[in-house]
Amino acid sequence: MKTLAHNQSHTPSAAHTIAGTPAVLLHPLGWPLLLVLILSILAGALAYQSPPQGAVTVGWLGDQLFLNTSAGLGGEAVQQGAFYPDDLTPDSPTTRSRWTRQQATLVLPNLGSGSDLELTMLVQGWPADVLDPPARGVVEADDGTVQPVVVVQVDGQVLERFTPTSSWQTFSIPIPASARRNADLTLQLIVTATFEATERGPDPRPKGVRLAQINVTAPPGDPLTPQPPAWQAVGLLTVAVVLWYVLLIRVTASYPLSFLLTALAAGAAATGLALARIWMGATLQVIIGVLLVALVVAWSGPLLGFVRQLLHRYVHGHALTYALVGVAFAWLGTVVAQQVQRWRVQQPDFSIVHNLFPDSLLIGLLLVGLLALALVLGREGLPRIADGIVDFIGGPRSALLLLVVLGGLWLGYEIIVISALPYVGHADYADNAVVARNLAAGRGWVVDYVTQFYKIYPTTTRPQETWPLLQPVWIAPFIALFGPQAWAAKIPNIIFNALLLLLLYRIGARLWDRRVGLLAALLTLTNHLFFTLTIYTTSDLPFVVFSTAAIYFLYRYVTTAAADAEQRGKVPPLAYLAGSGVFTGLMMLQKPSGAMIALGMGIWLLISVFNWRALTAPEHRLSTTWHSLRRVVLLAGVWTAIALVVLSPYLARNVALFGKPVYSTESYDAWVLGYRGDSGEAWHDIYRVYTPELGGPGLPDRSWILRWGFDYTYAKFRTQVQALREYLVPAWSGLPAALAGEDGYLPLLSRNEEKNLLTPAGIWLAWIGMVAALRSRWRLLSLLLLAFAPYTVFLLTYWRTNEERYFLMVMPWLYLLAAWMIWAGYDRLSAIGQRRWSPLALILVGVVGTAIVQPSWGPIATKVQVEPQQWSPDVQAYRWIEENVPPATVIMTRNPWQLNWHTERPAVMIPNTADKGLLFGLARHYEAEYLVFETLQRIKGDGARTLAPLIGAADAQVGDVIDGFEVVYASPTPDNRVLIYRFPDSFVETAE
Incomplete structure (x- = not known):
């Protein structure tokens, strides 16, 4: 669809406007731009x-525009003068503050250096309950507490020393202009001593003083005396104003209006520098970054058009063909050079021929036969063989036959693997199997364990309230047929x-050709992440199927809705919509987070179905727009209604049990996980006791962001x-430092190609496919x-992205794009020289396919062996x-899900608490009799420290008694031992 600016450039008034033409980039370099530069300066x-x-x-x-922060305890943070992360400080006048280390540095950029200044700081010293204060570097403060001395340096010169108190105080420091070295004011606070622990608890951070606010003012001076500007700030301001001017030219298509608005913006920016110089001077670079992004967005239409023109030239010209030949020869030359280098460096070892005999003889005969075949057939016979192989791969029946045979072999291998694995997985994997077993027994969606402590349940039996409900439905029939076996729970995965x-295969064959569908299907299923989904009872595999089908059917509806259904196919368009x-x-029922994907799909449907041409047509009528709008609302309403009907059982159950249509304990986990990092100890924060009934802090919600602080958020x-x-962006390493960072990676790209979901080769091909889709598959790409996009934003801002399975539903589409590029490359290479390059093209297809599949072999072998x-x-x-x-005995463990399965x-979770009495109280409430420490998913955090004597008894034997707990089971292995204890009969009294 052409832009409005493009249409304007073809009107008689285009001579007076500047939208959509290359002259836009040249014309402003004249008098208007010169005036803008002078005005800005x-x-x-x-x-x-x-x-x-x-x-x-x-x-x-x-x-953080003025200071560095770090949660680390290393010496590098001390040398940088970094502050600790921000804290919620109720007794501070500002309600928040930061602790310094032994030294702290603040920089007020572009402040100016021509006048005297008055610096005011709001500071609090050590609390009164400090434990073991250092003997040196401290003095007695006015309030009788032990405090350090704070030395204040400005631009490297010591200007003041003061002693804080345990309460908040304001300290004022005059800064003469003669002490300044440049326009940036660098403030350093050097504390003579630090402390760690208080009576309220341990804290390993060496802390200096708290800082809540700094304020800078200047005494009145002679208004006739000129002050030297900060020329760096003036330069940044000029750049920002020029960028703003160019942006306005693109948006308004009017030089006079752009110049007027630019003059107003320059005045506003200068006013900001005059009245709020601290903030304006620090944000100029941020403003420039925002304007650059806005310029890219504003010029996205012409930029995309330019990319499409390049793609058109590549497709219809010879440039891409020659480039592919060059790449193919470069690749072959690199491989040969590497092998020759290895042969020269390493001593040739021919023992492998003897060790592999007679296989080595057979391999040798095969290679000789292939060489003889190449010599006999020559340059005409080999291309015919290559083309015949490719025709067989893409044939109507042969492609389906290959799909069935190769896919069947892989599925058969997976069946063999899952039949030998006696487990179903951890946490939600095992939970799905447990709920399915209870469904098969007629008990409903219930579980017999307590995993978290957001509330206290009467017993361990409770409704399943954490994970989606549909996966157990797929598993339950097979458990009813074959019993609660691990392999039976995995049959739905197959x-x-x-x-x-x-x-x-269907999507690839329909949108491209059968070769693409066959290759994409096989690449997807042989990926190690999909193999992992198969050997565990997870919800993600059906989620991938449902989301892929939902997107494809919606795409098919929109692309066929404008044509006659009888001419386009047997399936009417409305059937695709339904x-x-x-x-x-089903996608939302499988995983409620799929609602974010549905939101994006709905937006795309509204945009795609609406008749935008009616708005710009010369005979535009309101009735036409109203008719198009009604049609859009009707179709979107039908699509939404069908989806909600399928989802309604889940909504009804939640309303009946929990009083709200969408409920999960993960809504509490979201405000806990990740805010203290991704360590195992931080993860165990979700197993703390939060219920106020037992003295907990209450249910986590979005207000907890203020508790964690902005730094941790x-x-x-x-x-x-x-x-x-790391998952979705390709990596480009080994570049010179001038082009890349210190680590050798290109900016904005992945820093770890091993984490790419499609492996390095696959993700590069998928991205190239996305670029190619701008020309021929732009509707699908959009x-x-x-x-x-909404799903990704949801994960980034609410949940988390750092688990590969959250993006598995993207992988089939990326594999389709990658397979498209592989076969497109084959077609272009094989077309050279009367198809004489077909053998090389086919070899490249095999090599690239192997390069995509091979990185999965190691992880799959690890899972199996x-x-x-x-x-x-x-x-x-x-x-x-x-x-x-005995069957009804409650067991306390770190892994209630798989233990119950x-x-x-x-079972009941071991609470992550340092209060031994609280731990015993929960065990007493749920009537736990045994305590289990497994080898997988070990207990960490405060809970591990509380039970350290029991966990650390590596040599314990059955019958040993440790802290009153009797060992009743110990793994008969020298390491990785599981220990099972019986709670002491008197543990209730001990807790009290």
Whole structure:
């Protein structure tokens, strides 16, 4: 669709406007731009004639423009003068503050250096209950507490010393102009001593003083005396104003209006420098970054048009063909050179020929036969063979035959693997199997264990309230047929694998050709992440199937709705819409987070179905627009209604049990996980006792962001962005430092190619496919981007992205794009020289396909060979419990889900608490009689420290008594031992 600016450039008035033409980039370099430059420089210089003033509230948003922060305890943070993360400080006048280390540095950029200043700081010293204060570097303060001395340096010169108190105080420090070295004011606080612990608890951070606010003012001076501007700030202001001017030219398409608005913006920016210099001087670079992004967005239409023109030239010209030939020869030359280098460096070892005999003889005969075949057939016969192979791969029947045979072999291998694995997985994986077993027994969606402490339940039996409800429905029939066996719970995985195989083949064959569908389907299923989904009872595999089908059916509806259904196919377009609605409902029922994908799909549907041409048509009528709008609302309403009908059982159950349509304890986990990092100890925060009934802090909600602080919140968000980048963005390493960072990676790209979901080769091909889709599959690309954008934002801001399975539903589409590029490359290479390059093209297809698949072999081998050994001690211990512990006995463990699946005994989570009495109280409430420490998912945090004597008894034997707990089971292995204790008979009295 052409832009409005493009249409304007073809009207008679285009000579007086500047939208959409290349002249836009040249014309402003004349008098208007010169006036803008002069105006910006004058405005910036005049702004510095006003005395500087402003305040920074430390611990609130934006203070990191002036200081560095770090939660680490290393010496590097001390040398940098970094502050600790911000704290909620109720007794502070600003309600937030930061602790310093032994030294702290603040920089007020672009403040100016021509006048005297008055610096005011709001500071609090050590609390009165400090434990073990240091003997040196401290004095007695006015309030009788032990305090350090704070030395204040400005631009490297010592200007003041003061002693804080345990309460908040304001300290004022005059800064003469003669002490300044440049326009930036650098403030250093050097504390003569630090402390760690108080009577309220341990804190390993060496802390200096608290800082809540700094304020800078200037005494009145001679208004006729000129002040030197901060020329760096003036330059930044000029750049920002010029960028603003260019942006306005693009948006308004009018030079006079752009110049007027630019003059107003320059005046506003100069006023900001005059009245709020601290903040304006620090945010100029941020403003420039925002304007650059806005310019890219504003010029996205012409930029995308330019990319499409390039793609058109590549497709219809010879440039891409020659480039592919060059890349192919470069690749072959690199491989040969590497092998020659290895042969020269390493001593040739021919013993492998002897060791592999007679296989080596057969391999040699095969290679000789292939060489003889190449010599006999020559340059005409080999291309015919290559083309015949490709025709067989893409044939109507042969492609389906290959899909069935190769896919069947892989599914058969997975069946063999899952039949030998005696476990179903951890946490939600095991929970799905447990709920399915209870469904098959007629008990409903209930579980017999307590995993968290957001509330206290009467018993261990409760409604399942954490994870989605549909996966157990798929498992329950097979458990009813074959019993509660691990392999029976995984049969739905094989079925959904087969469905995904057929679905991807259908999508690829319909949108491209059968070769693409076949290759994409096989690449997807052989990925190690999808293999992992198969050997565990997770909800993600059906979620991938439903989301892929929902998106495809919606795309098919929109692309066929404008044509006659009888001419386009046997399936009427409305059937596609209804099918998409059903699969969308199943997608949300499988995982409620799919509602974010549905939101993006709905937005795309509204945009795609609406008749935008009617708005710009010369005979535009309101009735036409109203008719189009009614049609859009009707179709979107039908699609939404179908999806909600499918989802309604889940909503009804939640309303009946929990009083709200959408409920999960993960709504509390979201405000806990990730805010203290991703360590195992931080993860165990969700197992703390939160219920106020037992003295907990209450249910976590979004207000907890203020408790964690802005630094920890930003750190969590940054971690999620980095994880997203590692999964979905290709890496480009080994570049010179001038082009890349110190680590050799290109900016904005992945820093770890091993984490790419599609492996390095696959993710690069997928991205190239996305670029190619701008020309020929732009509607599909827009649907995928809109569908997954709200979901990604949801994960970044609310939940988390740093787990690969949250993005598995994107992988089939990426594999389709990658397969499209692989076969497109084959077609272009084989077309050269009367198809004489077909053999090379086919070799490249095989090599690239292998490069995509091969990185999954190692993780799959680990799952098959190593992981069962890791599970073995736990499975043996569960077998002992099943044989020796009465059925109704409650067991306290770190893994209630899998313990209940393997033993059918009720269980309760070991709380993450340092209060031994609280731990015993919960055990007493739920009538726990045994305490289990498994080898997998070990207990960490305060709970581990509370039970350290029991956990650390590596040599304990059956019958030993430790802290009153009797050892009743110990794994018969030298390491990785599972220990099972019986609670002491008197543990109730002990707790009291």
